[in-house]
Amino acid sequence: MARLIRSRTFQLFRVLIPSWRFFDVADPMPVLEFRLAAGDGDLGPWTDAIGVPYERKAWQLFWNATENERLARHSLVRQLLDDVNDAVEEDISRSVSYELVRSLVLDRISRKPPGERRRFQFRMTLGSEEILLSPEEDFAE
């Protein structure tokens, strides 16, 4: 039953199934990071790929687009963690979650100066455990 509820098809329609268990357990959240290399040298330090929240202002009660998108990014990384745990694909890099998370990383990298982004790699960690490490890839402009 638990596996059915976690299945991707079930999750697609979960808006119709109320689950009001808000904030009951402080589960650790996965962290997504990436690193870059400007040329053929070593990759640089790991950098957060999701972004940190802005200092909240009262007017954001009516307009919080950027923050809500940031929360959606967290949910996406959480979906990838679930897919890894449930082994939805033999090769996780073929899964929709992986591809979307890779797009998320590319979106972050595209905001960096062109000279800093020749190659990239990303990883997902949970606490001190590395859950997923992507292969190094060339960044296509």
Add this chain to the structure above:
Amino acid sequence: MSGIGLSFHLLALAVLIQTAELLAIRRSWSDEGIWRWPVLRREFANFPSWFLFPLDALLSERGFHGLLWIRLLGSVIALFSPPNAALLAMFFITTLLIALRWRGTFNGGSDTMTALVSFGLWEAVYFGDTPWLARGGLALIAVALTLSYVVAGAAKLTHSAWREGKALGAFLRIPGYDHPPAWAKRVLEDPVRARRASHAILAFECAFPLAWLHPAICAAFLSVGVIFHLANFAVFGLNRFFFAWLAAYPILLAWTRGSV
């Protein structure tokens, strides 16, 4: 203004804000962004073609852009019109489509509450001449609102971290929620105040069914609820929850007054 009328206008405001926010982040759901439809549609590959065809039309970048503009326009019209079944049906269907586009929900429970209030109000307005059906729609909203608090409270109550007042501080250390405002940090770093805050939340959520007893009690609970959701916005940034839940409040209040 009747409970249905007020609820309808608050729902329109919730839908307006949700939709404008989604339009503002088009870069994220464009074909060059993160949530690209050509990738997302693979999850629907096993669905029948009669289901996939309209999804392709409505959830591709161009279709989704049009869908959001129609939803935005509908919400603006709803702000100034009496309760309208066609607009409510549109809010319900577009909420489901947006949720599908975001692999289940964009903003968790706020999408579910938006869908429930839209559907419940639609049923009440569309079947206005059939009292038991109309009341059924309103009952759906009132019961869902109550359960949203009671289930959340009961789930928290089973965890010692909540009973001991340690849970709130733990949530503020989770990535994504780890930049609370300074006042929230001060409160939650003080064990006594953190425990009081935890117990206040547990008491409010678990005792919420008492709101059904009398309109004055209901008004008191809903007033606390407004403060509760404002605090959730301030600490966690959950602005959509505030408006989605607010839209359900007039229905419960009207129900306790016997005016539905």
